[in-house]
Amino acid sequence: NNDDDGKETTAADVAVVVLVHSATGGVGLWASEIAARRGGVVVGVVGHAHKIPVFQERILPLCPAAQCFVRSSNPQQFAKDLQDAVVRARLLHHSQQQQQQQEHQEANKEDVDLSSLCGFRYESAHDLVERGWGVDYVMESYGGPYFMPSLDLINPGGSLATFGSTTYNGRGNNNRNRIAFLPLLWKYLTRPRIDPGCLTTRNIRVGGFNLIFLTQNEKELRNALENCIQCLSSNSSHADHDDDNDDEHAKDDDDDPLARVTPPVVGHVFEFDTQAVEALQTLRSGKTVGKVVLTNPNNPLLQQQ
Template sequence: MTTRRAWRMPSAGSLDRLTRVTEELPPPGPGEARVRVEAIGLNFADVFACLGLYSATPRGAFIPGLECAGVVEALGPPRAGDDSAGTAIVAPGDRVMVLTRFGGYATALNVDRRYLVLLPAAWTLAEGAAYLVQALTAWYGLVHLGTLARGQVALVHSAAGGVGLRAVAMARAIGATVIGTVGHADKIALLETQGLPRAQVIVRGASGFGVQLDAALAAIGASHFDVVLDALAGPFFLPGLVRLAPEGRHVLYGAADFMPSGARPSWVRLAWQYLRRPRLDPMKLIDKNRSFMGFNLIWLFERADRLPVSASAALALSPEPAHIGARFGFDEVPRALRTLQSGRTTGKVIVEV
């Protein structure tokens, strides 16, 4: 047994319910490794999960957290009937990035070894905790579904966020041109350091978003987008969709616009937003020769066999460590979540143990 600290939600519904506990962690089971966690990567989905707005959240009590990084401390026995194909080969002492379907907000955890990826040698563990979810998401949306190609134009919403910055880097590595949107002007400077000229960054306005998109397209000598990468799902949805070129792909992978601002959701406001959510007519997709796609990688969590190939592809396309926009201590997890929830962060929010 190992003693660990963790942040537990007795049940989803309010950020105020997060409780710090000290508990015993049993030895790793068959096919598992015990990882001593050094850094935890926060994801927007963690906030939705704590608020009770994420359908993949376990019922009852749970430990939030989809990724972390640390050092392998011990290995459990091999799983019966396992061949090692597709299994990360790790040994005690290895520094690893960890994907976990919840349970990451802890100072140690037992994890299926297939969800470990060895940390690039030059990276810090904080950088490791900042990489996998966002790189896999950007890669899946832009490359696997979006099939973004050299010379094409991509619209990346929330471009200064965790997924957004990675998507900008991947699109540039592909040789595509990016127009990025942000919610606040104070994120522009960061995008300029990532190679996006000011004319290619849009601060989404309360009105006239279509005009903003046309001006940004004109600035790069284009008239349409080939790919839209959208995790907002609000009023900015249709203006992007209708500016897709023939064969263009709109990929929706989140609903940040639905994020409540308080510790618990306002169900009245959410119901109103839901009624006014964007709609599209599938017949028009045929008329205009456009595609619309959606995904949530958590539903692919069982496909551990696909992780090594996807992670290698993401690392090959975008091998630079993530931009860490904010760091918190382990005791500050609730404050870290509220900061992420505010929508004012850039890059990745990290909790260091």
């Protein structure tokens, strides 16, 4: 395809791809929605197949080209699945932009040869990044052997933000409250190492944030929450909107951006006084969807409300 200036364009030229680990978790689901509402093409990774419909219900109306796949226990297979998901997302986005229904149907097939559709063979992350077919932003939470496949797939100028390392959730086999120290030590010693020189060579950025630290700084937390609300209340997305309906509610929504925000998914609720340990065990199980919430009915602030 050619643009107005005669320059050849590809699917890689018209999409900003955002990769989100733990895409149906409390952070991941909001991150996916923010990316979709800002016009990004979202590729989500989840730990179990039953989480995929949750992602699709929330994100596909905003980003029809979004992809979601289950993280393989084999890091090499994970890397391959990730590359295929990114290529599929770019192809679907491109076909939707060009209104090429036949291409869209082909790219959606599970057994299709994606290399034949994108026009070149790819066998590694390098092959995709070299052509600009990698990802542009990564929200990373797995760590361990899953970190580098995500980092390797970042396009020049892209960024990775890590917000957790669920790989290091060591659990004993016989006692759920017992930490398996030896496996945890091995994972720590074999954790991924980043050469700062490769960051400058590839022109990519790596950072991280700690949600616990954020919650202990009320001012920063409020600022971050307000920014999230502004992004989540944005109508800038791939979804089609009813103009008349938008006009009807625009005035009210402008006064209260929160009115346009889809509430976060709450998967489990526990009482702080009696179920805190059970809440932590549930969170560490990797089988949760959305947020795990601790309530404290004795909180004087809640009693005032």
